[in-house]
Amino acid sequence: MNKIRALIAExxxxxxxxxxxxxxxxxxxxxxxxxxxxxxxAVAEALAQRPDVLFLDIKMPGKTGLExxxxxxxxxxxxxxxxxxxxxxxxxxxxxxxFDQAAADYVLKPVSDERLxxxxxxxKARLAAHTERNAxxxxxxxxxxxxxxHAPAAxxxxxxxxxxxxxxxxxxxxxxxxxxxxxxxKYVNVVTADSESLIRTSLRELLPQLDSERFWQVHRxxxxxxxxxxxxxxxxxxxxxxxxxxxxxxxxxxxxxxHLFRQM
Amino acid sequence: MNTALPVSAAPYPRLRxxxxxxxxxxxxxxxxxxxxxxxxxxxxxxxxxxxxSVCIGSLAVTFxxxxxxxxxxxxxxxxxxxxxxxxxxxxxxxxxGKIIASQLLDIPLTEFSTVRGGNAAAMLxxxxxxxAFIIWFFWSRARMAYLSAAAEAEKARAAAVERxxxxxxxxxxxxQIEPHMLFNTLANLQGLIAVDPARAQRxxxxxxxxxxxxxxxxxxxxVPLAHEFSLMDAYLGLMKVRMGSRLxxxxxxxxxxxxxxxxxxxxxxxxxxxxxxxxxxKVEGGSITVRAERRGDALLLTVADTGLxxxxxxxxxxxxxxxxxxxxxxxxxxxxxxxxxxxxxTPNGVIAQITIPL
Numbered sequence: 001m002n003k004i005r006a007l008i009a010e011x012x013x014x015x016x017x018x019x020x021x022x023x024x025x026x027x028x029x030x031x032x033x034x035x036x037x038x039x040x041x042a043v044a045e046a047l048a049q050r051p052d053v054l055f056l057d058i059k060m061p062g063k064t065g066l067e068x069x070x071x072x073x074x075x076x077x078x079x080x081x082x083x084x085x086x087x088x089x090x091x092x093x094x095x096x097x098x099f100d101q102a103a104a105d106y107v108l109k110p111v112s113d114e115r116l117x118x119x120x121x122x123x124k125a126r127l128a129a130h131t132e133r134n135a136x137x138x139x140x141x142x143x144x145x146x147x148x149x150h151a152p153a154a155x156x157x158x159x160x161x162x163x164x165x166x167x168x169x170x171x172x173x174x175x176x177x178x179x180x181x182x183x184x185x186k187y188v189n190v191v192t193a194d195s196e197s198l199i200r201t202s203l204r205e206l207l208p209q210l211d212s213e214r215f216w217q218v219h220r221x222x223x224x225x226x227x228x229x230x231x232x233x234x235x236x237x238x239x240x241x242x243x244x245x246x247x248x249x250x251x252x253x254x255x256x257x258x259h260l261f262r263q264m
Numbered sequence: 265m266n267t268a269l270p271v272s273a274a275p276y277p278r279l280r281x282x283x284x285x286x287x288x289x290x291x292x293x294x295x296x297x298x299x300x301x302x303x304x305x306x307x308x309x310x311x312x313x314x315x316x317s318v319c320i321g322s323l324a325v326t327f328x329x330x331x332x333x334x335x336x337x338x339x340x341x342x343x344x345x346x347x348x349x350x351x352x353x354x355x356x357x358x359x360x361g362k363i364i365a366s367q368l369l370d371i372p373l374t375e376f377s378t379v380r381g382g383n384a385a386a387m388l389x390x391x392x393x394x395x396a397f398i399i400w401f402f403w404s405r406a407r408m409a410y411l412s413a414a415a416e417a418e419k420a421r422a423a424a425v426e427r428x429x430x431x432x433x434x435x436x437x438x439x440q441i442e443p444h445m446l447f448n449t450l451a452n453l454q455g456l457i458a459v460d461p462a463r464a465q466r467x468x469x470x471x472x473x474x475x476x477x478x479x480x481x482x483x484x485x486x487v488p489l490a491h492e493f494s495l496m497d498a499y500l501g502l503m504k505v506r507m508g509s510r511l512x513x514x515x516x517x518x519x520x521x522x523x524x525x526x527x528x529x530x531x532x533x534x535x536x537x538x539x540x541x542x543x544x545x546k547v548e549g550g551s552i553t554v555r556a557e558r559r560g561d562a563l564l565l566t567v568a569d570t571g572l573x574x575x576x577x578x579x580x581x582x583x584x585x586x587x588x589x590x591x592x593x594x595x596x597x598x599x600x601x602x603x604x605x606x607x608x609x610t611p612n613g614v615i616a617q618i619t620i621p622l
Contacts, residue, residue, distance in 0.1 A: 012448070013508040018455030037510075038547045062547045091447035110451035200575075 009042035039063025082137040164197035183221035320361030327353035338413035474498035481528035510549025542571020
């Protein structure tokens with residue numbers, strides 16, 4: 001059996017070092033391929049190193065641990081088994097409840113050898129069982145579904161009109177006319193049947209203000225007006241995409257959201 | 265004062281007041297009965313006069329108090345309309361009181377005495393005084409009612425202010441020693457003990473200084489500015505250990521301002537805000553500068569960071585509460601002479617500034 005490889009993503013240097021030392025103590029044969037300090041580097045390094053085990057701090061700059069996991073689940077290559085993910089978090093009552101409900105692996109900071117030892121045993125057992133390895137991606141997708149907050153914030157206001165600056169005028173776009181929202185670098189592209197406008201916000205901020213019955217997130221960067229979707233099409237490689245009414249382009253659906261388009 | 269008057273402490277304050285008015289009126293009725301019988305010398309007996317007097321007086325007090333409540337509630341009644349109310353009430357009470365009395369005594373209304381010639385002057389003087397006295401009496405009672413309602417309202421307001429202050433204090437305390445911060449710091453300490461005991465020792469000292477300063481600050485009303493800066497030093501020092509090279513900080517307190525007394529915990533939420541929303545979520549980190557300076561007759565406290573900036577991270581509700589607390593505290597303490605502003609820093613980040621009059 002090949003050496004088991006791990007990657008640690010933790011923004012606080014002392015904590016990263018502590019976790020590294022504890023792992024060396026409890027799991028000497030584990031090869032830690034490095035420590036990254038933020039969510040963006042975590043995704044890039046994980047895709048490059050393709051580790052077997054991934055320790056993800058929840059609160060990191062750039063991207064949270066959950067966002068990094070979600071992005072990895074979307075971009076992970078088909079032919080490589082998905083890493084076993086262990087979330088690392090400081091005390092947070094609500095986060096812990098969520099982790100327990102999602103049956104996700106997590107360790108608490110400060111890390112105790114006893115708790116980490118148990119995690120190590122569990123990881124070893126799951127790495128040994130090949131069938132489980134193959135189901136790892138589905139497992140994490142299922143966990144993320146309940147961990148990543150997508151329910152609209154209670155009491156939040158609903159947007160009815162999008163105000164988009166175009167040149168020196170502000171265009172008013174009724175939300176009902178929007179076919180989909182697409183995240184670009186710092187902006188969100190608002191697409192209707194006959195126009196595209198950029199607004200300076202993030203999908204994360206926009207999402208709670210949309211009617212969740214009507215607007216579905218189908219990819220980390222796409223929210224679609226479900227009334228505008230004509231069909232969900234699966235290609236030969238098994239990838240899912242949406243055909244729209246009134247637009248020529250089709251929108252990819254990520255693994256994380258594919259369950260929304262299973263037949264009834 | 266017209267709306268939302270507080271309910272006073274005693275139950276049924278209006279009923280209580282009416283009962284007192286009623287009782288005083290009865291004493292007054294007794295006096296009038298004595299006067300009419302023995303001074304004016306109407307030919308009716310003392311008992312008859314007393315019954316008539318009680319009937320008229322009771323109706324009068326009911327009309328006047330009832331009318332006042334209906335027309336002006338707890339407010340101070342205007343002078344002339346109030347006098348008119350008293351006169352009208354008294355006339356009505358005379359009319360209906362006599363009818364009731366005649367029923368009670370079984371004497372026809374027509375047989376009630378009219379005052380005979382010799383005593384007409386005495387009657388005139390007597391009734392003038394009576395009217396004047398009645399008007400004055402009820403006017404004072406109405407004023408007292410108004411004043412006591414105003415006093416109650418003032419008391420309730422003072423209590424509300426105090427409650428707000430208490431709440432702010434509690435919230436501050438909770439905000440400072442939030443479990444997430446504490447456990448993260450302890451996790452760092454645990455790690456340091458193994459690899460660098462000397463640094464762990466320093467970090468522990470900083471944690472102790474931070475906890476001690478936080479607790480004593482949240483109990484005091486005023487603290488020396490130097491105290492607030494040493495709290496800043498401890499807090500930012502702890503954060504520096506945690507964030508490593510991602511955080512740099514500078515404290516700038518001119519010696520002349522060290523002993524100035526300021527309200528505690530004004531800087532702390534600003535620094536925490538800068539870390540939480542500006543620097544911690546920024547991949548490359550940045551720096552914080554905390555500065556005190558004197559400008560004219562005002563003290564300027566500034567917390568500037570080079571973080572993500574005002575529109576970088578959406579402000580959480582917790583932050584908004586923290587900042588609106590600061591604004592409310594300054595408003596309560598200094599009115600318009602105090603100030604709080606949040607401005608963009610160049611090239612990026614936020615400048616939070618507090619102005620305190622000296």
